[in-house]
Amino acid sequence: MCAVAAAALTLPLLGAAPAPAPPADARLQQAFADAAAAYGVPRSVLLGVSYLQSRWDAHGGAPSVTGGYGPMHLTDARTALAAAEHHGEGTEDPRGDDARPPLRPGARTPWAGELPARLTTLTRAARLTGLSPERLREDPAANVAGGAALLAQAQRQLGEPPSEDPADWYGAVARFAGADGSASSAYADDVFAVIRAGGERVTDAGQRVALAAHPGLAPDTSTPRRTGARTASAAETECPATVSCEWVPAPYEEFGDGDYGNHDLGNRPASQPIRYIVVHDTEGAWEGVLGMVQDPAYVSWQYSLRSTDGHIAQHVKAEDVAWHAGNWYVNAGSIGLEHEGFLAEPDAWYTEAMYRSSARLVRYLAEKYAIPLDRQHVLGHDTVPGPTSAAVSGMHTDPGPYWDWAHYFELLGRPFEATAGRDAGVVTIRPDYAANRPVFTGCASAGEPCATHGSSAVRLYSDHDEKSPLIKDIGLGSGPTSGVNDLSSRVSTGQQYAVAGRWGDWTAIWYLGQKAWFRNPRKQPTAVPASGRVVTPRKGLDSVPVYGRAYPEKEAYPEGVPPQAVSPLPYTLPKGQKYVAGGRVPGEYYYAVTFDEAAHRVVTGEDLYYEIQFGHRVGFVRAADVTVRTSS
Incomplete structure (x- = not known):
């Protein structure tokens, strides 16, 4: 279709004829209806694709991890080429084994080739609609129109006629994400599963969006196979x-x-x-x-x-x-x-x-x-x-x-729910992801505020006052700051901690050997009560060391396998404090320093450890050093 004709398709959507304005919280729902009518795409298909991309959220115009924008996740990933690759930056040894020389991969360009089509859908949508890339990125209604235009184009390219029946759009949906073969079919299967189930939710921008269920919908799944897509x-x-x-x-x-x-x-x-x-x-x-x-x-x-x-x-x-x-x-x-x-x-x-x-x-x-x-x-x-x-x-x-742990665990079938009464001795961190928007800095440049964004993280203070100092992590040697990569004073959704005190809308937990406070108002809680096992130093000990690995005692190593140091981290667990235990494990070390696997050994000791949620990161304590109790 030529550009003029494509641009003409946007006229009904862009308001050539005046229509009553929808309620403020129904504008996105109306945008789906308008785009579906303008481009001849069934509304349920458009809603289903958008849900699988973004759950209908607009993210305030911020890009996804692959440069996708808006409810339809239209991609414009040109800026991605400036990224640093994951394991080559920083000082971490990815292998983390003292028995071998440190392995620190050299920095390299993660992707220097031409961007694949799946990462440039916003550019194609701009050509099809006549709308500017800026508008497609920033305006949710325009973004929905761009997605509808791409679906309509995919239907034409497959030689399929326009249809009001969602079942006829399986092939176009499979093409939308730009994948091949089994990946495109799996994607389309998920979209049609969403359409069959239906759903409704309030988006991150306060928009109420609903998709009516189509439980008997059975799409024609043969289209991707007929096109000869690579499997x-x-x-x-x-x-x-x-x-x-x-x-x-x-x-x-x-x-x-x-x-x-x-x-x-x-x-x-x-x-x-x-x-x-x-x-x-x-x-x-x-x-x-x-x-x-x-x-x-x-x-x-x-x-x-x-x-x-x-x-x-x-x-x-x-x-x-x-x-x-x-x-x-x-x-x-x-x-x-x-x-x-x-x-x-x-x-x-x-x-x-x-x-x-x-x-x-x-x-x-x-x-x-x-x-x-x-x-x-x-x-x-x-x-x-x-x-x-x-x-x-x-x-x-x-x-x-910004990883949504609450949603992830809902998908895992293990949602984070209250498992004890209101005054329980343990809490599970669980803020409302969309409403929880702590200010972070350093996303684009040092010290500059990051874009406003829903978050799984909750900030910790030294007192029940947001003007009090943030909790300090002595192991980091700097901070604490509000930096997006500074974990000093931060807990995350799903993590569990022993309660150390309460004050009005504030809850204190034991964290890195300190009492740490976070806001936890009853009307909008950031944690829910829980039960679980906690560890505390056994009687007679003022504190116990915390370890970053559960290695065996020296006597457990056989001849030919050098004993590994059981070296504590720069933290201790003081008496009177409690930490949630994740499980008991034996001291264990996998000796693998040669290419020939015949020389590999798994060394298991007599010493036992408990994994604990000590700070933002987990840690280990020797079972002989602690007493385990059930907190309810």
Whole structure:
């Protein structure tokens, strides 16, 4: 269709004829109706696609992690090329193993090629509608029109006639996210599942949007197959059948001087349990990230997840140990998930398609390996402890304060709910993500405020007053600040802490050996009461050390395996304080310093540890040092 004709299609939408203005909180609903009529797209299809992209949120015009804007997630990722790649910045050793020389990948360009079509949909929408890119980014109604124009174009390109029946639009929906084969079909399946279920919610801008349920809708799923779209190979993958998944193997290769990469072969869970799943974001574009993980001199993780459609690539078998978390103890017992995101500003949002795909994968892995679905076992990279005192300040902070942990755990089927009475001795952090908007700085430039944004993070103070100093983390050696990457004085949704006091609308918790306060008003609580096990120093001890890894005692190491230091972090757990325990684990060390896996050993000691939620990050205390109690 020529540009003039395409632009003409926008006339009904842009108000050539006056119409009664909808209520202020119904403008987005009306925008969907207007765009559907203007471009001949069924309203339910337009609403379903938008929900899977953004849950109908506009995010105040801020871009997603892949440069997507507005309710339709129209992508304009040109600024993404300035991003730094994830594992090469900072001082963290991704492998986190003292037994080998530090591994710090050199900085490299995450993606230097031409941007793929899935990252330039806003540009195409501008051509189709005649609207400016700026308006498509900033005006939710224009953004919806751009999405409708792209869907209508996809229907024409498939040779399909316009239709009022949503079932006839499966192929166009599959094309919308710009994926191929199984990924496009999985994306379309999710959209039509949303349409069948229906739904309604109030968006981040206060707009009430509803999608009527179409429970009997059965779309024609043959269109993607008829177009000959490439199908990614699912052979070798360990994924649930409900996601699109391909095998892109990371290499296990020697590359000189006895060194090798980029992971270690193992025999998990027979040799050692898989206890954790670690959630990362990539800070790199999909194509560049796949190139990095296939470099034997780089690092590795088990899975990558694509933002635009939730497609998954697996790189390392679950039985093997990937190098991703910066703590060898955690690496040896975890599976790493990297979620695509590569804008230089971390105040970006993640798509619903990626959340859903990630949650399905995590549910599958948790069931297969008996991993508890809680925040002490489904870790953010930002909650992995530094293995030693020297490593604490260099640990990574992704996926950051804008990852929606409450929504993620709802998708996991484990929503964070009250499990005890009002005056319980434990709380679960649970602010309202959309309404909780703490001010962070340093997203685009040092000291400058970040864009206003919903957040999973709650700030901690030294007293029940927002003018009092923020809680200090002595392990970081600087701060505390409001910086987006400063974790000194911050708790996150789903984390649990023992209550240390209450004062009006304020609650105090034990945190990093201190009493830390946060606002928790009854009418809009930021935490809910909970029950659980807590640890406190056993009688006669003034304090106990806190560790970043649960390593065995020296006597447990066999001949030929050098004992690893059981070195405490620069923190202690003082008497009278309590911390929530996530589980008891044995002292364990995976010795793997050679390419030949025959020399690898799993050393298990007699000493036992408890994992605890100590600060923003988890930590470990020796079981012999503490008493465990149930707090209700």
